[in-house]
Amino acid sequence: MVIAIPFIGALVIALAHGAPRLRQLAGWLAAAAFLAGVLGQVGPVLEGQGRGQLLWEIVPGLRIAFRVEPLGLLFALIAATLWPVAMLYANRYMDAMGYKHLGRFFACYALAIGSAAGVAFADNLLTLFVFYEVLSLSTYPLVTHTGTENARRGGKTYLLYLLGSSICFLLVAMLWTWDAAGTLDFRAGGVLAGKVDAQWLPLLAGLFVFGIGKAAVMPMHRWLPAAMVAPAPVSALLHAVAVVKAGVFAVLKVAVYIFGADLLTQTGAGIWLSWFAAYTIVAASLVAMTRDDLKARLAYSTISQLSYVVLGAMVATPLAIIGAAMQVAVHAFAKITLFFGAGAIQVAHGFSRVSQLDGLGRHMPYTFGAFTVGTLSIVGLPLFGGMWAKWYLIAGSLQAHQWVLVAALLLSSLLNIVYLLAIPFRAFFLKPAPGVAGIEGVDEAPWPLLAAMLLTASACVVLFFFPGPLHRLAAMLVEA
Incomplete structure (x- = not known):
């Protein structure tokens, strides 16, 4: 339900696009409920009792599932804390600058937060990948919101880099991990120790890092300046709350829960x-x-x-x-x-x-x-x-x-x-x-x-x- 709250909020905001006060109320309620839901996860995690939930087992071993663990909770807390502040800012900014189609804008804003929550609480690489891609798609209308030729050009660069890197590199890394380890689950200490020859580990690590284009490691960085055609609240969302944080969060989660810190330090991969x-x-x-x-x-x-x-x-x-x-x-x-x-x-x-x-x-x-x-x-x-x-x-x-x-x-x-x-x-x-x-x-x-x-x-x-x-x-x- 915590992950679902922003998505439900996005639907209500979209339906209330013609009623500004109702639209804003829906946005505030969704932000407040999401913050309360994430804060409710803090106690169990600090007590070492993070919760897990299986949503859908596609085939044996491939699941859409969620789990609350320290790193994911940290990312979710950032998104939950900054969403109400960003709402305060964005509502007044978009009105002052005379932007239109605000129902679509704030619905996509909520979708981005929900996607970030899905990334944060993903229990395996498949779940992370799904919400990672939803995050890219849901923020595209925000990047191109002004509708200018420059905005459309920036949006194309944005999608090309993010979708291209994840399909060409990240997906390959996931398939390699599945073939070697027989699982995509995030586990303390990693899943690759003894599963991949040490000489190939640097290549696999490179596929993950460059495949997670939202981390913007050069040369996979050009999408980020291109996205600056978006309004300031979108830039704030991209750079502080959702998109880039989802990228570096994913890199850190792969390092800790797929490779394992011991394997990375011992092999120098x-x-x-x-x-x-x-x-x-x-x-x-x-x-x-x-x-x-x-x-x-x-x-x-x-x-x-x-x-x-x-x-x-x-x-x-x-x-x-x-x-x-x-x-x-x-x-x-x-x-x-x-x-x-x-x-x-x-x-x-x-x-x-x-x-x-x-x-x-x-x-x-x-x-x-x-x-x-x-x-x-x-x-x-x-x-x-x-x-x-x-x-x-x-x-x-x-x-x-x-x-x-x-x-x-x-x-x-x-x-x-x-x-x-x-x-x-x-x-x-x-x-x-x-x-x-x-x-x-x-x-x-x-x-x-x-x-x-x-x-x-x-x-x-x-x-x-x-x-x-x-x-x-x-x-x-x-x-x-």
């Missing part, structure tokens, strides 16, 4: 992929420095920071796995804050380029204050939650004696300062740009947009001082 991730971290940061379009800069920033999770999953030392799991959460709150800020700037003043933001911080102090908090969390400085993920990832890389990976993570922090922290610096300290000179006094976006930003920015600080629950779920992966 994932090290070459951790180097690919390190390259993506640095290369995407360098590209981000060249982008003047604010959303494009944030998109390449996301590509870089997603590979933190892939790096930790493939290094597979205990501390690296904890860091990867924590990165899934702390990055979500920081990055959604930045995309909320980009949308708020567009609503309030119509600016979308970094070069237009000089001096704007004096007129939007709360927006750029929240943007600064999100940026500092991504950089990984103390007092912000992002520090813990980076701390554990560096410590985990040191456990594996991978000094180049440590250097890549540290260099990434410096580059984050250059291309992200420079934005609020320009807004607060440089002379106003010509288009800003005529603005008088404080002129923020409407309060729902501001409230959403302040909530997610506050979470970045709370996660620094109270990382215990997050760390406990992440540490349970290592214990398992």
Whole structure:
């Protein structure tokens, strides 16, 4: 029922498309019920009693089934917590920007959350694959919502990369796993030990990582900048709540429950992929420095920071796995804050380029204050939650004696300062740009947009001082 709630909400929202108040009420009720349902799973998981459910056994051994375990619960909690905040933001943003067809928009929004929940609670690779594909299809109308030629072109790139990679690589990896292990179930310690020759394990790991295109490891990353043609609430959903998090979650789940951390560390099967991730971290940061379009800069920033999770999953030392799991959460709150800020700037003043933001911080102090908090969390400085993920990832890389990976993570922090922290610096300290000179006094976006930003920015600080629950779920992966 927890997984079904967003799908039921999507149906009601679609039926109420002509009644805005009823549509919004349905959205809020679905978001609240989903959050309550996910929170209800926390107690059993912490007590080591995660629930399971068989939905459909297609043939013996191939099942659509669900199970609540620590990593899936962590991902579901992110989606459940951020959905109401995103609803608060999206309702006002879409109205302010004059978008039409909002029934379809919010129905697809709910479908995306439901698909993410299916991915989170999947008990095997087949179930994950099914909901992974539903997630791709349900977000396509969101990417192309504006209906422009540019949006349609971006949507084609989006589907080509995501569906192409999953069919050509991920499906092949699943068939190989089924043939070798006789099962697709997720099991503590993995299912491949002694089933696949060690010399072939790196290839199988590569099929999984590049087949999970939503993880955006280069060169499977181009769909993500192409999707920036979507409205800001969609970008926030793609980059923080559902799509990219489903990708790196799937990579981490495969590492822990299909390969097993012991197998990856003993054979070194994932090290070459951790180097690919390190390259993506640095290369995407360098590209981000060249982008003047604010959303494009944030998109390449996301590509870089997603590979933190892939790096930790493939290094597979205990501390690296904890860091990867924590990165899934702390990055979500920081990055959604930045995309909320980009949308708020567009609503309030119509600016979308970094070069237009000089001096704007004096007129939007709360927006750029929240943007600064999100940026500092991504950089990984103390007092912000992002520090813990980076701390554990560096410590985990040191456990594996991978000094180049440590250097890549540290260099990434410096580059984050250059291309992200420079934005609020320009807004607060440089002379106003010509288009800003005529603005008088404080002129923020409407309060729902501001409230959403302040909530997610506050979470970045709370996660620094109270990382215990997050760390406990992440540490349970290592214990398992």
